[in-house]
Amino acid sequence: MEKERRWTEKYRHLLQAFYFAxxxxxxxxxxxxxxxxxxxxxxxxxxxxxxxxxxxxxxxPIGSLQAILGSNTYRISLYVSxxxxxxxxxxxxxxxxxxxxxxxxxxLLYKIPFxxxxxxxxxxxxxxxxRYVILAVFVILLxxxxxxxxxxxxxxxxxxxxxxxxxxAGVPLMILNPEFREAIGFQFFWKMGILLVIMLxxxxxxxxxxxxxxxxxxxxxxxxxxxxYRLVIDKEKCVNCGSCQKACLMDIRTNQTPNSPDCIRCxxxxxxxxxxxxxxxxxIARSKFxxxxxxxxxxxxxxxxxxxxxxxxxxxxxxxxxxxxxFKYNLDGVLVYHxxxxxxxxxxxxxxxxxxxxxxxxFFMIITGYKLFxxxxxxxxxxxxxxxxxxxxxxxxxxxxxxxxxxxxxxxLLSVMFNAILICPFPxxxxxxxxxxxxxxxxxxxxxxxxxxWWIVFVLLxxxxxxxxxxxxxxxxxx
Amino acid sequence: xxxxxxKTITISxxxxxxxxxxxxxxxxxxxxxxxxxxxxxxxxIGIG
Ligand code: SF4
Ligand code: SF4
Ligand code: SF4
Numbered sequence: 381m382e383k384e385r386r387w388t389e390k391y392r393h394l395l396q397a398f399y400f401a402x403x404x405x406x407x408x409x410x411x412x413x414x415x416x417x418x419x420x421x422x423x424x425x426x427x428x429x430x431x432x433x434x435x436x437x438x439x440x441p442i443g444s445l446q447a448i449l450g451s452n453t454y455r456i457s458l459y460v461s462x463x464x465x466x467x468x469x470x471x472x473x474x475x476x477x478x479x480x481x482x483x484x485x486x487x488l489l490y491k492i493p494f495x496x497x498x499x500x501x502x503x504x505x506x507x508x509x510x511r512y513v514i515l516a517v518f519v520i521l522l523x524x525x526x527x528x529x530x531x532x533x534x535x536x537x538x539x540x541x542x543x544x545x546x547x548x549a550g551v552p553l554m555i556l557n558p559e560f561r562e563a564i565g566f567q568f569f570w571k572m573g574i575l576l577v578i579m580l581x582x583x584x585x586x587x588x589x590x591x592x593x594x595x596x597x598x599x600x601x602x603x604x605x606x607x608x609y610r611l612v613i614d615k616e617k618c619v620n621c622g623s624c625q626k627a628c629l630m631d632i633r634t635n636q637t638p639n640s641p642d643c644i645r646c647x648x649x650x651x652x653x654x655x656x657x658x659x660x661x662x663x664i665a666r667s668k669f670x671x672x673x674x675x676x677x678x679x680x681x682x683x684x685x686x687x688x689x690x691x692x693x694x695x696x697x698x699x700x701x702x703x704x705x706x707f708k709y710n711l712d713g714v715l716v717y718h719x720x721x722x723x724x725x726x727x728x729x730x731x732x733x734x735x736x737x738x739x740x741x742x743f744f745m746i747i748t749g750y751k752l753f754x755x756x757x758x759x760x761x762x763x764x765x766x767x768x769x770x771x772x773x774x775x776x777x778x779x780x781x782x783x784x785x786x787x788x789x790x791x792x793l794l795s796v797m798f799n800a801i802l803i804c805p806f807p808x809x810x811x812x813x814x815x816x817x818x819x820x821x822x823x824x825x826x827x828x829x830x831x832x833x834w835w836i837v838f839v840l841l842x843x844x845x846x847x848x849x850x851x852x853x854x855x856x857x858x859x
Numbered sequence: 860x861x862x863x864x865x866k867t868i869t870i871s872x873x874x875x876x877x878x879x880x881x882x883x884x885x886x887x888x889x890x891x892x893x894x895x896x897x898x899x900x901x902x903x904i905g906i907g
Contacts, residue, residue: 414899421896422889431896432903439896443903447895448888459883460892465876469869538902545903553904560899560906568905605860606868732885 392477392646396484403427404481404548409434413556424460426467427480428596430542432549434556441467442519442596443538443545450523450533464599472607473600476590477645482544483590489582490629496584499631500591507592508642514541515595539567543575543589586629590644601641609645610661611638617657627652634658669754685756690838691765692753698845699745706738737779744772 403425406416416437425438441464448457467475476483490497501507514537522536538545550571553560581588590597604610613635624634627648632640634649635657650658748768755761883889901907 415897417897419893422893424892430900430903432900439892443900444892444895448891451891454886454888454891457883457888458879458886459888462876462879462881462883465872465879469872469876534907535900535902538900539907542903545900546905549900550904553899560904563901563906565906567907571905603872606865606872608869732881736881 393484393487395478396480396487399479400481400484403429403437404433404435406435406437409436410552410556413553413560424463425479426471426475428482428542428544428594429480430545430549432545432553434549434552436548440544442542443535446519446523446533446535446537449520450527450535452527452531455524465603468600468603468607470608471600472604472609472639472645473597473641473643474607474609474645475600476597477647480596481548482594483587483644485547485579486582486587486589489579490586492583494583498584499586499629501581501585501588504591504631510592511594511598514593515598519595537595540570541574541593543571543578546571546575547579587644591630591642597644598641601643604641604643605639608661611643611645611650612659612661612664613638614657614659617655618653619655619657621654623652623654624649624658684759684762687838688752688756688762691762692749692756694838694842694845695745695749695752695765695769697749698841699742699747699749701845702738702742702745706735706742734779737775741772741775741779744768744775748772 406418409415413434415432415434418437420437421431421439423438424441424444425436426441428442429436429438429440431439431443441460444460445457445464448454448460471479518537518541523533525533526536527533550568554564554568578589578593611634618635620635622633625632628634628643629646629648630642630644632643632649634643637643638658647660650660748765751768752761752765755764
């Protein structure tokens with residue numbers, strides 16, 4: 381585990397760089413000075429990554445939040461706030477440590493040798509609250525309250541502060557596109573000034589923008605104490621030596637406030653701790669899980685490992701395909717129906733419920749398949765899997781009933797409903813049966829023919845699942 | 860904060876955020892996000 385900890389810290393910049401390249405990898409943008417227009421821009425990326433960056437394939441969460449707050453149609457954002465909360469509750473500021481381009485830029489700048497190297501600006505303890513002020517005033521209040529003649533609010537944070545937008549979008553587009561160059565004026569110089577001050581500041585001080593100014597970091601920080609990723613201190617091991625705070629460039633007394641809103645999850649403290657007292661909740665959960673598996677493996681080896689493995693893989697693929705089709709097909713479908721006015725409000729609501737249930741089914745299928753795969757050596761896993769898939773099957777029955785009920789509300793949904801409710805979660809019908817037949821002690825189908833029957837049902841299900849997976853892939857590729 | 864309380868908060872927040880995303884999607888917010896994200900934002904690049 382010790383080796384692993386150091387690995388994560390050592391290769392953090394590599395992970396940051398890979399992530400940056402992946403989410404800003406639209407190469408044509410950099411050659412023709414335009415931006416990506418594909419459907420992935422319906423979704424926000426977790427970090428402060430300008431959507432006007434020529435390579436960006438996703439939307440910036442702070443930009444999107446302001447777009448909705450300032451729009452004359454919506455005013456309040458549920459979709460973007462929901463996505464921010466979801467990132468926050470899963471990762472907290474792990475996003476800052478690993479998944480933010482502007483965090484990476486500041487990390488690299490701090491590596492440049494310079495006579496003055498300090499963690500904090502003077503008045504650090506007061507200044508660190510500035511990021512909440514920027515979130516409240518520039519992102520939310522000004523954008524929501526000040527409107528132009530069309531009733532639209534401008535994104536104040538983007539317009540007057542955001543250095544990520546200037547660096548990732550402004551500078552490359554000015555270089556690549558002469559039309560934009562002609563429009564340069566006071567505002568551009570103002571934003572360049574802010575960018576330069578932050579970049580020069582980052583050489584002497586560690587991540588000044590993240591510490592004092594970033595509204596996105598402010599949001600994720602609030603989630604640090606309750607996110608699934610947390611730092612955990614082993615009080616038995618901690619000798620209160622202070623090495624963690626010494627190593628921490630965000631200047632946090634880690635052993636006292638391991639989940640401080642200021643912590644960007646860079647994991648320097650984890651490497652620095654001489655007694656290995658700091659660990660992450662994810663690591664602890666994994667270790668617990670592995671030791672449980674190990675003991676279970678020793679206790680009851682499963683003679684039908686191959687079948688169990690195949691079953692697990694089939695379930696995961698079926699779940700993934702169902703999930704993709706839910707998002708790409710059902711969700712698109714419901715929005716098109718809603719806005720084209722082709723169907724009544726009640727019809728859309730029923731269809732939305734079907735979509736929601738289908739999303740839940742797909743999620744459970746993936747989790748169940750994954751658990752079966754991990755526990756494939758444990759004979760009891762197959763029994764558990766059978767019970768779980770039966771539960772999921774009940775959900776599918778609800779989907780079918782809700783789907784049929786929605787047809788009563790609105791018959792025009794018939795064509796999409798057929799696909800939505802029947803085809804995608806179909807493989808789940810055969811899974812409990814296969815699970816029973818795969819288990820050597822719990823056979824529904826006894827006798828000599830059972831092995832042959834198992835393979836026939838398995839192949840049938842595999843064909844259906846592959847077909848669905850194929851269609852889902854085609855849908856994704858078609859954009 | 861007790862472990863149980865924290866778990867309850869985490870799970871409630873996951874559910875709440877999923878409900879928010881779905882409700883936002885029904886209102887059509889993703890279209891607004893998409894439309895903003897596929898055009899060069901003049902404010903972001905400093906000429907708005
Ligand atoms: S604080 Fe803001 S800029 Fe810094 S890493 Fe986090 S999201 Fe990125
Ligand atoms: S470095 Fe480790 S042992 Fe030292 S105070 Fe921090 S957590 Fe405790
Ligand atoms: S406490 Fe400091 S060193 Fe540890 S992960 Fe957080 S920011 Fe990094």
